[in-house]
Amino acid sequence: MASAVVGAWLLARSGEAHAGDVAKGTACLAAADLTCAQAASQGLGSTAREEAFLADLAFHEQHFDEALRLLKAAAGPSPEGATADLIDLYKATVEATAGFVSETRGDVTVAYLPGTDEVLLDDTFTTLQAAHDRIGPRLGGAPPGGIRVEIYPTAARFIAASGIPAASVQTTGVVALSKWSRLLVTSPRALARGYAWKDTIAHEYTHYIVAYNTGDKAPVWLQEGIARSHEVLWRRDGFEDLPAYQQSLLAGALAHDTLVPLERMNPSMAFLPSAEMASLAFAQVATMIQYLDTSVGADAVKHALVEVRAGKDALAAVADIGAGGNSDAFLAGWKAWLRTQKLVARDLAAMPTVIGESDDLATDPLLAGRKDLAGFVRLGDLLLTAHKPQAALIEYQKASDDKAPASPALGVRLARVYHALGDDLRAISTLQATIADYPEYASSHKELGDLLERAGKRDDATTEYLASADINPFDPDVQTALATLYAASGNAAEAARRQRYERILRLGGSPPTAAPEKKP
């Protein structure tokens, strides 16, 4: 958007010196090719429009103060319209990144606010480097010029820097963005229960790769299909099953022929009429890409992207690769393949996106909307606290509704009651069932980790704690547990790392003598 605005402005003022370089550089930015834009920028800066282009480039390069200065200089004393909006965005970004420091390792540069977000650093570098190395080649190569990431500590800062309306974050759950050759990510601590932030980073980076390899010509459905299916490949070799909730949506839509048409997904998934439909759409396009990859081979998507870059319609390109150019045949083949998959058919609900701290039941897909059932959960909590586990169990059972989707918050509580009643096996199985339905609910993993650890199953416990930390790395108890387990298993390096995280969390950041210095 920014590039488009600046580009339009530049075109309107063409005819000056270096016009070709500026236009080329702008086109490079629009095509997500930062290196190309940087090359085109050499020797520019003598005219207002060159300054505007340099401002755009600086904005892409994460040099926000410089970008604002250049754009203001280029725009003159009284900017109007789109230029004024752009200045506002730059200003908002400068404010949103106030106090940030940046650190570069390899191809990745991460800007963040010193403090507890420091616990995200190692994994951010690891995730993106792995994504760069593993996902990039599958899609035609990673963009040159490295990866720039900003981790915003609050949703408000993310909203300000991204330009996304606040309501969209709450309703559509957008917490990260790939834009301006950068990745804008909300820290998991800004959400009530965290989120799968590492896969999300990989997801956004995948968007960047796709944009680069298609000259940003891929439609939304293809972008999201590739990103959603590939977001896990930084940590595993093959695709991962969809979350149970999305499987249940897909199964229902297949059975009732209520799939979302691809054309309805434009211009954005966020504009679909409901969050449920958006989830279904994501599930559809992700499985389409999985189908293409599975049925043709690992290079199939890469070849499709080449055709899209060449200007071919995305579905036609995919069908070319996947079904000899017959779109209908491709879609029919995909549906047939889907039916062979063992999709979860249970009635499940989406986890609500809750910004900031709130009542934990507000983050529950069932109880958030069922105050009658939530009341029983609260009663159960009180009874459990009062050491009346049997009575608590009765109240929790009242909170179950066979006709409604399962509740992860209730699952965790039931497990606690079973544990209090001495039935750890049942507690474990309850949690495992909850995790199967809602793997992104960190508390389930933590609770299961506790149980497994007590049962002496240290490896399994470590796996669960890690899963919990992957969603919500800001729980010092989980980091402590991991440090203990790693120490017991002889993994001193990892134990030390977890201890360091725990200390960062307890102290609100690195110890002063080790704290990162703020950038000037």
Added chain:
Amino acid sequence: MTDARLEIQRQLRRVAMRERALLIVGGGAAFTAVLAFGWVCGVMALNLGTRPPLGLAWLVLATAAVAAGWTAREVPAAGGLRRQALRAEAVRPVLAGELLTVLDRSSRPLGSEVLVERMALRVAGPLRAIPPRELVPTRTAGLPVLMAVLASVLLALSSVLPLGPASILTAYAPGASPPAPTLPVGGPRAVVGDITLRYLYPTYTGLSPMEVPNSNGDIHAPPGTTVEIRARAQVAWTSVRLEAAGVVSPAEIGADRGLRTSLTVAAGTPEDAIWRFQFDGPAGPMVSSDYRILVDPDLAPQVTVDVTAPRVSAAVDQSVGIPWRAHDDYGIARVVLEIREGGKTWEVPVRAPLNPTTDLDDRLALTPTEMKLRSGDTAQIRVKAWDNDAVSGAKAGWSAPIQLTVAGAGRDLARLRSARKDVRDALVLVLGDFLVDDQPAIKLPADGPGWAKGALARYDAYDTLVGTSWSGGEGVAADRAAMTQVDDTRRALFGLIRALPASDRLADADGAAIVAAQGAHIEALEGAILLFGQMIQVAALKDIERMAAEMAGDAEQMNKDFASLNAGNTPEALTRMDELQRMLEALSAAAAQLGDSSLGEFTNDSAQQLQGMLAEARKALREGRYDDAKALMDRVAEAMRQFADGLKDQQKRGEERSEALGNAMKDLKQKMSALQADQAKLQERTDQERQAHGASMDAAMAIWQEIEAHAQSAQSAATGVAAAAGPSGGGLSRDSRDLRAEADGLLDAARSKNAELARSRAEDVAQEANAFARLLVFMSRADGKAVPVAATTVPGIRADAEKVLALLDKLAQSQASPELQQALKKLAGDQQQLADRAQQIAEQAKSVAEQLPMKAPGLEKGTEQASAEGQRAAGAMRKGDPMSAAGGQQSAQDGLEEAQQALEQAEQAMAEMSQSEGQGEGQGGEAGKDGKPQNPNGGRDPNQNAPMMAIPAPEEFQTPEAYRKALMEGMQGNVPDQYHSSNLRYYEELVRQ
């Protein structure tokens, strides 16, 4: 006394008054003359360069007073009538002897009255003819007046002199030097250079002496400042004086032409005041250039308060918590709170810094009680700060006034909260036991007493609490309603158990009744616990929000106060950290009330994290790692700010939810009201159609009236039977209750003209009555314990039911006229629309009821009834049944009425809860300018369970400066080398104390 004699006395009195007046005028004139003359002499002396001694001035004043007294010395005597009579006799010899005789005889009657009267008549005429000015001429005061005029003229003339009459006042003003005559200034000026001014400020300003070399000569200083002037003259003058603000004082001139003098800036120095040198030399006098004297006034302190509204309220024991700030040019000596109430004004001390400071800010930690206010008072309060001006005198500055309304004790609310939590916890334990009871709780009737005894013991803690902490009148309506529900269902359950008939098996019906009673009681317990829990959570959240905001403010302030850390301020920093630590502990305690929620975890985690950071900062401080400590304190402040912001967002969302619920309730209320009105209108139209076309329906109406009468009769009789059977009647009691329930239903159906339902109910009543009659017969045969009243009444109930059935048969045969049926069918569409609206309203009511903090069963029940009955009415109208239609319409309206009442009660309860929990919080709890406390009045909220931690004012733990200096001197005292370290340590400890 006769008229003639009275006339004589009046005449003489007039003369006496004239003489007195002239003597007084003369005295005043003599005073003026002497004073003016003396003044003129003084002015002349000043103009001659001499200030007469002050004693001479006093002598002039004394002389003037003596002259005045002498001139007027005869004023008392002038009032005597004899004096005037003698004077008249002297002027008119014809009166000689007679006038005096008349006067004397008038006051002391003696001799012949007739003779005296004749004498009086004789002298009265001549006396009247004498004008008073002839007896007392004006010249009596002439000389003094003439002298006064002359002297005044001289005084006026003296104003043309260089130093006019006013110069006397200046010359004798305290501390003034004799004014000097202004030397000619129009000519050339003496050249003076190298002016150096050295300012010695008054001690109270705390300013160090300042020297200004190469000055342009202008003096800028606050009053009381002594300015030492050094300069150099171009030529060697023989003498020099300083003229400053018109006053001349000595100056020195050295052999090197160096000039030296000083002046003190007086408080009343005029704006255009100047100073200059006066030189004398062989060529005559000359003055230097003029230099300005610019007084920097020491203004009164500026005081501001940080409130969002000029009105606040607080409970009598609640700290008003208003942030204030005072600033003064040189120092604040003390701060008080000025309170005005009921026409009286008084002050309460607020702060008195040990060492006056130019800026002082704090929060008012006073409660209305400490302000000597009582509940119900409305006072105007102002923060008043006094400066430390020791020259012109201390000046006060005030903040803007704030109106403070004093509410009841916040302690009561804190106690209520505490009691509510205790009661909730006790009820949780009770619930826990009831939940795990068998269903039914007993297997045999004989188990009842044993179970009841044990189950009743479950309430011991609860009953004790209710009897002590919860003294009945406390809490809000919702509290009381919830507890009443608990008590009612408890009584019902145990009453049922006690009423079980002795038997070797528990009847299925009894078992089912026990299970139902258990369920009802559990539901009541759950409702009360949830309600209490919600109120506890709301209160805890408010406490946390308030504490977080305060801590953020305090941490920020602390960071400002300790821009750098060092050994000197370590003790104070540690003290402040201690306070923060205690507040964090209180925060954790409040977080525990939020239960196992994300917010509770967040608060707890944040509190723990902050405590960890504080501990680390303390450690760094103790170890002398000041930079690390400072960095950690910065982090603490930032973390607290973020924490407070997070809670603020949470609060905002909560308020949005409350607002949304409030809007939904308002909307629902409007819809119900509108529907009820529309339903009433449609019923009216239905009635009109019936009246227009339904003459044949008069009979049907009469039948319904008859049905209702029988139903009423059956219901009254059944009520009597149930009462007679009593609660301990075993099976008889149970059956009587069933009979009564069916009779109630029959009456309801008759009133709503629901023929179908009425038939069903009548059949049930008849059946129950038959069964009951059989039971009576059986019991009378068994033990003769049948209830007498039942035996006679039950047949009547059965007869009423049978009569109702017969009337319903008759009703079924009566049909509305075709015209009426047609009209009803036309209206059926409208009724259907109303029924559909009622259905939508019922769904909305369900949604609203789910969000209400307390149950509102009437809301859902009423709207569902409105929907169902509206639907029935529409059906009846389509069938052309006007009676059922009217009944349905009426019943629908009744349902809406019930729902509206339930909603209003819920609104009232919510308002009460909000008022109860928000007391002291809602009065301007918006953000302060600095984003600090969102609490009452921008300050601390007293309505908390958690203790309020007050950061002590610096003077409460700082060592006074004088003491500190003395200690420092002690530290520097001579001691043997081997004791030097010990000496230092000893004094350092003292300083830290």
